[in-house]
Amino acid sequence: MPSVFTHAAVPLALWCASTRGRVSTRLLAAGVAAAVLPDADVLGFALHVPYADAFGHRGASHSLLFSAMLAALALALHRPLRAGPAQAAAFVFACALSHPLLDAFTSGGLGVALWWPWSEARLFAPWRPIRVSPFANGFFSARGLQTVLSELRWVWLPLTLAVLGWRLLPHRSHAGSRTP
Template sequence: MPTVITHLAIPLAVGLGLGRRIVPGPLLACGVAASVLPDLDVVGFKLGIAYAADLGHRGFSHSIVFALAVALIAATILRSFRVPWATSFWFLLFALVSHSLLDACTTGGKGVALLWPFSGHRFFAPYQVIEVSPLSITRFMSDRGIAVLLSELYCVWMPSAALGTLLLGGRRLICCFVSNHRSSRP
């Protein structure tokens, strides 16, 4: 799996790139939290749940069905913050699914149960370009940890920053176009 911090990159880039009018602060915070939520399944290790089990690491909590359920519930709760339901739903679904897709791009583990409960098959992306992060702090504080961070920088953080910049630039371009169009009316 990528490091916990790297799972934040994608919703942060998209949320900040789209701006506060589309992704207000409470929604951005929920999207960031949602992007790490699937990894709460590591508690299963302490409970004796096998890694490859449906309830194990990268199992049901990494599925599209789980992402849909969490996004539906959270979007409904966020309505009390005056955030449009559809905006919340799609942003949170994107944040949750981004977690599973990043995990599928790692060089280790047993894959991701994207289609649970319909299939327990664990999937990997066609290209595994993100070095899998060690779970122990001592192993992370080594050359292995540096290799993981570098792969995350090149494969996640830099593309996320580029995406956020493109969204920000596109948003500004649209605003300029709209204001110029309005001012040119008779």
């Protein structure tokens, strides 16, 4: 898995790319929570849930269904999130789904159960350049540093370039005028 910091990169990039004020700070916080939440399944290790179990690490909480459930929650809470219903659901869904997709690009683990409950197959992307992050006690080590450097190269830099490129494109507002 990428580190918890890097799972927050996608919501932050979407927020940075949006027009100022378009994504409220509450919706951003919900997006960050949705992007990080799938890794709460590591608590299963303490409960002796096997890694390969449907409810083990990178299992059900890394599925499209889980992302859709978080989106439905955002839809129900769109007013406190200071967003329209479609915007809240779409933003949280994209942020939640970014988690298993990033995990699929890592160099270790068992893959992600993206299609659970329809399939318990664990999937990886065909190309896996992101170093898998060590768990909490091993993060502040040489391996943890290698992970951070890998994440900077393969996640943060491309997202930064994408945001900058998006911001440099001319966009039209609803009134038809050009906005930076």
